Amino acid sequence: xxxxxxxxxxxxxxxxxxxxxxxxxxxxxxxxxxxxxxxxxxxxxxxxxxxxxxxxxxxxxxxxxxxxxxxxxxxxxxxxxxxxxxxxxxxxxxxxxxxxxxxxxxx
Numbered sequence: 001x002x003x004x005x006x007x008x009x010x011x012x013x014x015x016x017x018x019x020x021x022x023x024x025x026x027x028x029x030x031x032x033x034x035x036x037x038x039x040x041x042x043x044x045x046x047x048x049x050x051x052x053x054x055x056x057x058x059x060x061x062x063x064x065x066x067x068x069x070x071x072x073x074x075x076x077x078x079x080x081x082x083x084x085x086x087x088x089x090x091x092x093x094x095x096x097x098x099x100x101x102x103x104x105x106x107x
Contacts, residue, residue: 005079005080008056008077011055011058012058014049021059024070025074029062029071030070031068032047032070033067035070058076058077059071059072059073
């Protein structure tokens with residue numbers, strides 16, 4: 001079973017998906033057509049990427065008539081922020097221990 005960070009890393013590993021998510025974060029809610037217009041990929045490909053982003057909780061869709069509007073859900077990145085904080089703490093502790101060891105060796 002995948003953990004939230006695994007799913008987020010896998011989803012955002014694709015540069016097109018990452019670009020779509022970043023664009024929604026910067027520019028706000030957009031339709032598939034608007035996202036396709038400047039993406040350099042086909043509408044079916046953009047829709048597929050939006051599906052993956054939605055499955056990971058990174059985007060939300062809203063239907064208005066025949067149009068579907070997508071918006072970024074930056075809060076979905078919280079598991080990655082937690083993971084990177086844990087890793088930063090882990091490595092900081094390791095580097096502090098190495099620094100202490102090197103200081104003791106110099107004495």
